[in-house]
Amino acid sequence: MQTTLTCKDAIETLAKGSLDDKKRYKTFNSTYSIELKNTISLDNGIQPTFSKVADGSIITLFDKTPFPKKDEDVVCPHFIELKWANGCNFDCAWCYLNGTLRFRPMKKKPYLKDKKKIVSHIKNYIQQNEFPSILNSGELSDSLLFEGTDNAISNFIIDLFKGQNKHKLLILSKSDTVESLLKSDSQDIVIASFSINAFKVSEKWEKNAPSPRERILAAKKLHDEGYTVRMRMDPLVPIEGWKNEYKELIDFLFDNLVPERITMGSLRGLQSTINNSKDRSWVEYLDDKSNWGKKISFEKRYEMYKFMIDYLKKEHDYNSVGLCKETVKIWEKLKLDYKKIRCNCIF
Template sequence: MPIENRKKHREAALKAWETIKNKKREKAARNTKKLTSLIAPYRIQKVKHPEMTVSREGEPIWKGNRIVVPFHKTPSTIACGKFWELRWAYGCPLDCSYCYLRGATKGRMKPQYVKTAYVLEALDEAFCKICEPTIFNAGELSDALMNPFLMAEIVKKFGNQHKHKIYLLTKFGVKNVQFLLDNLNKQVICAWSINAFPVAKLWEKSAPSPDERIEAASQVSKKGYDTRVRIDPIFPIAGWKTHYNNLVRQIMSSFRPDRIILGTPRGLWKTIKYAEKSGVDMSWTQFFREDSGWGKKLAFRQREEIYRFLYDRLDSMGYPLSQVSICKETSDMWKALGLPFTPGLCNCYGSKAFYSNKSK
């Protein structure tokens, strides 16, 4: 097909994507209040991750304060560890079919927010009681940029000190990053969850397109932010190698991520239960072949093939493999890939991930 025709087809596909996305957002907005819903801190404390089953030995010195909470109950077979959540909100308007928040919120995906004054007070206490430089993940129970107005105030708090950082994990596009572009804040780590175009079209229908996410990430990276990419969950759809190779090439041609996180689908039983109840497309569950401490997974060898393929692609593009990690994977997988890991240490939001080339 001539280049000009391919360009026209792509433009038509993007236009169709925008139409579908707008219709989904209009549908989601019906019967919702215009005023922001607020949730009391004691209620957000009760939100439990569906995968919280087994506690590792040893409790953190400080147990948190309902809003700043340690996640330290990773199953022992998973090579991940403790990290700190910033529970400024929960829920997400993007409504991705596979989203594990469906289990954490028992299907209540409509965003709810903690009053910002309470969040700032909780951070004051956390800054005093957590001695080591720490990443606070604001995108664990919500999309970190789903309400830029509220997040701007929280980000300012981090800019007033030089020890801790906030981690903004998102699927939103350029419309939600202006407050970051207005003033560079070195205590902010920006991270985008970006999937291959066909996967996003199937199961991320209300989210900005991968192109929009890449553009937003590129803009904040050029501004000087530590900017990371999460390619997760990687689905082995037909032609997956081509699709994910194209995605990686597009990212690398737009900007160079400071770190990259890879992951494959996880099917926690609560996620599947509430996804079915919500009536979303459940075809994303067709790939599961085995159980793990983190729910259902693809077959071991298939996951290994996916990771090896993407590590090889990144290596061929000159990307440092020391800046790549895999998330919520078994210790056996890390060993099979020959990757070094420290049991009980979070590879994505822990001390290993604190610094990047921009922050050193």
């Protein structure tokens, strides 16, 4: 693949090409090249998109979900992964890392990738990528899993984003350890997103993780200091009395802060995740199939989303809501436009 000198050159070349065409570019003073490729957007248009830095081992486009064509296809706008670490110290029963990391001898045990390579790839990305972007640091690990150590994201990654205003770092976590993040003075470049769930759901299936109350209070500390805070209510689980359980969660959240955005998702499981889960009691809720694994029945998912959206609007005058990996059929039933999706991992 021929390498051009500028992002503009690559974009102009791809604009004349077809879907899945690729082009690399590298400026004179850069160590690694950047790959762009033509992808199909949710409005069915072809557009040049960032693909990866060098071999894609550190920074790459998450594009595993194909363009949705059928009612049961899931919607995902694709996002950029910062794969700086793998694994997690928490023990959530349905964690997809159980399947994703199943071939590793240590399974989900956290490890940091080569620190020099991480730093170099991030520097090259920020220097060369002209597309404003959000880098999700919590897709293959909890973003805050190394806090309090030399390997903490607040210790060596956040500072790399300072001095520019084009790219932001997404922190995605179930942790409540935010002291170093607070001290980093990075309000303009960091988006903090916390995954929360109904208190009884978390107590049963999110082992070793801080309680949702503790996570929300940690998020409040950041919010009060001017950080952009988002929330993931994912996965929604229809336990007995689920309406009151999720009302309690929502009310506690809004008693403490108003997040910029809430992204909701329903319980789901790829077969590899199910096969490698120690506690499979949650699988009993899964009835439907999609191109992203098994899901709760369509009727129950619709009921839960409708209830959550209506309650947020009625009780808290809040409508900044997105759905994660949900089907076209659900989006349309809720009268939401998936082509205008605003969810956790994107602007």
